[in-house]
Amino acid sequence: MIRRTLMRRAYNSGRWEKARNYARKIVSKPKEEKLARSVIIRSYWNQGNYSMVLELNQKWDGEFDYLLEQKSSTSDQFGPDGDRIFPQRVVAWHSNQPSPGDTYIEYDETNVCNNFLQEGERVWMRHPHGWTFWDMPLGFSLKKTHPDLLKLTAEILLYPWYPNSRGKSKGSRRKGKQPSLSFSAGTDSTAACIIMPENTILGYHRRSVKSTLDHRNADTLLEHLKGNGRNVIDVISNHELIRTYHGKQIGFSSDFACATHLILLADMYDIGAIAFGMPIDNSYLWKGRLYRDFGEGEFFQYWSGRFESAGLDLLLPIAGISEAGALKICKQSPLIDLMNSCLRGDGKSGCGDCWKCFHKNGPLGRSFNIEAREIQTFLNRIPMPTAMHALWAIQTMDLSRKAPQHLTPMLERDLSWWSQFYPPSEKIIPIRWREEILQKITSLLGIMKEPYQLEQVNLYDETRK
Numbered sequence: 001m002i003r004r005t006l007m008r009r010a011y012n013s014g015r016w017e018k019a020r021n022y023a024r025k026i027v028s029k030p031k032e033e034k035l036a037r038s039v040i041i042r043s044y045w046n047q048g049n050y051s052m053v054l055e056l057n058q059k060w061d062g063e064f065d066y067l068l069e070q071k072s073s074t075s076d077q078f079g080p081d082g083d084r085i086f087p088q089r090v091v092a093w094h095s096n097q098p099s100p101g102d103t104y105i106e107y108d109e110t111n112v113c114n115n116f117l118q119e120g121e122r123v124w125m126r127h128p129h130g131w132t133f134w135d136m137p138l139g140f141s142l143k144k145t146h147p148d149l150l151k152l153t154a155e156i157l158l159y160p161w162y163p164n165s166r167g168k169s170k171g172s173r174r175k176g177k178q179p180s181l182s183f184s185a186g187t188d189s190t191a192a193c194i195i196m197p198e199n200t201i202l203g204y205h206r207r208s209v210k211s212t213l214d215h216r217n218a219d220t221l222l223e224h225l226k227g228n229g230r231n232v233i234d235v236i237s238n239h240e241l242i243r244t245y246h247g248k249q250i251g252f253s254s255d256f257a258c259a260t261h262l263i264l265l266a267d268m269y270d271i272g273a274i275a276f277g278m279p280i281d282n283s284y285l286w287k288g289r290l291y292r293d294f295g296e297g298e299f300f301q302y303w304s305g306r307f308e309s310a311g312l313d314l315l316l317p318i319a320g321i322s323e324a325g326a327l328k329i330c331k332q333s334p335l336i337d338l339m340n341s342c343l344r345g346d347g348k349s350g351c352g353d354c355w356k357c358f359h360k361n362g363p364l365g366r367s368f369n370i371e372a373r374e375i376q377t378f379l380n381r382i383p384m385p386t387a388m389h390a391l392w393a394i395q396t397m398d399l400s401r402k403a404p405q406h407l408t409p410m411l412e413r414d415l416s417w418w419s420q421f422y423p424p425s426e427k428i429i430p431i432r433w434r435e436e437i438l439q440k441i442t443s444l445l446g447i448m449k450e451p452y453q454l455e456q457v458n459l460y461d462e463t464r465k
């Protein structure tokens with residue numbers, strides 16, 4: 001009995017080897033066999049040791065076939081009883097998160113505005129698993145923030161798991177005058193920054209928890225922009241942890257989560273538009289490889305209306321520009337020397353071994369190693385990630401001969417149109433920002449000609465449901 005408890009405790013805290021040791025001592029007892037076997041094989045699986053998983057599953061007559069069908073990775077792990085088990089790093093994140101000093105409130109799913117409170121410059125939001133926070137600039141007042149902005153923030157962060165958080169707004173917030181941009185300092189958002197009005201507020205989201213993400217490359221660019229009089233707002237938050245409670249890796253809950261700080265600050269800065277650096281690869285192409293009419297699609301229709309009801313224009317200034325076009329825009333700006341999309345760089349250059357170094361740094365003439373494991377893995381994957389752009393990068397860098405054979409037919413066509421602007425995308429830019437943005441785009445990029453080859457893109461012969 002004691003061994004069983006110790007085994008379970010070791011397993012639940014991610015001490016896989018210890019858990020296996022206890023399990024081996026009781027696995028021959030008929031009453032304990034089932035649970036002990038489960039602990040042994042799952043602990044190997046959690047460690048990513050698939051050969052042991054295969055071997056044991058065979059030995060135990062396929063009792064754990066279902067494990068082999070589950071996606072690998074550190075994300076979804078369940079205990080011997082089906083409870084979710086978090087990797088140790090995630091457990092450490094969860095247990096080190098702050099919470100408001102004296103206040104305790106339960107999560108309110110009927111009125112999500114009740115989940116927000118302010119202490120000093122820190123804004124808290126209660127969610128079903130804990131608290132998330134933003135450290136706001138001096139002078140922020142939650143009381144003076146329109147409830148529609150709070151509702152939109154909560155929806156964006158929670159709807160993937162809590163459909164009830166999808167709510168209507170009163171629609172009484174008056175649109176502000178200021179444009180703003182969710183700015184990550186990468187190529188796409190820098191291209192958006194270049195083609196937007198000079199007075200655009202650049203909102204940088206800074207992850208509060210330590211992870212493999214390195215902010216140094218971004219900091220170089222942010223400091224430069226601040227020095228040049230650009231309005232940069234830098235907000236620290238831990239909201240990327242929300243999805244880790246649902247077995248996902250740290251990151252944004254949904255597409256617009258990277259701008260929740262700007263949404264909350266909209267009244268303080270009189271913001272009337274929030275822009276995102278979303279290129280063609282994610283707008284008019286589905287998964288970067290199949291054309292769709294983005295403006296008419298459900299995603300854009302829903303979210304542009306949803307932002308509108310909170311007194312905000314949803315602005316996608318580079319929706320008609322590919323990643324290649326974004327690179328071209330940045331290349332014509334002095335900012336290019338301060339930019340690096342690599343998330344593993346040292347603040348000066350990229351690592352040279354990652355996918356971003358291949359398809360973003362490579363076409364800029366920066367060095368990378370085509371034999372690097374990550375680059376080879378992605379090139380050989382079917383479908384290839386960011387496929388259309390990667391094909392263009394291969395062709396532009398004259399690397400077709402080094403590309404995997406299955407890509408050859410796709411590389412036979414001239415792909416130079418891919419770096420040009422797609423005119424039909426004009427209509428999704430809200431009218432009050434349209435002219436200025438289009439003027440900048442056409443001064444920096446060529447324009448795609450009809451019939452648009454973009455509309456023919458279907459790299460893997462797929463049909464969308």
Ligand SMILES: [Zn+2]
Nearest residue numbers: 342351354357
């Ligand atoms: Zn890199």
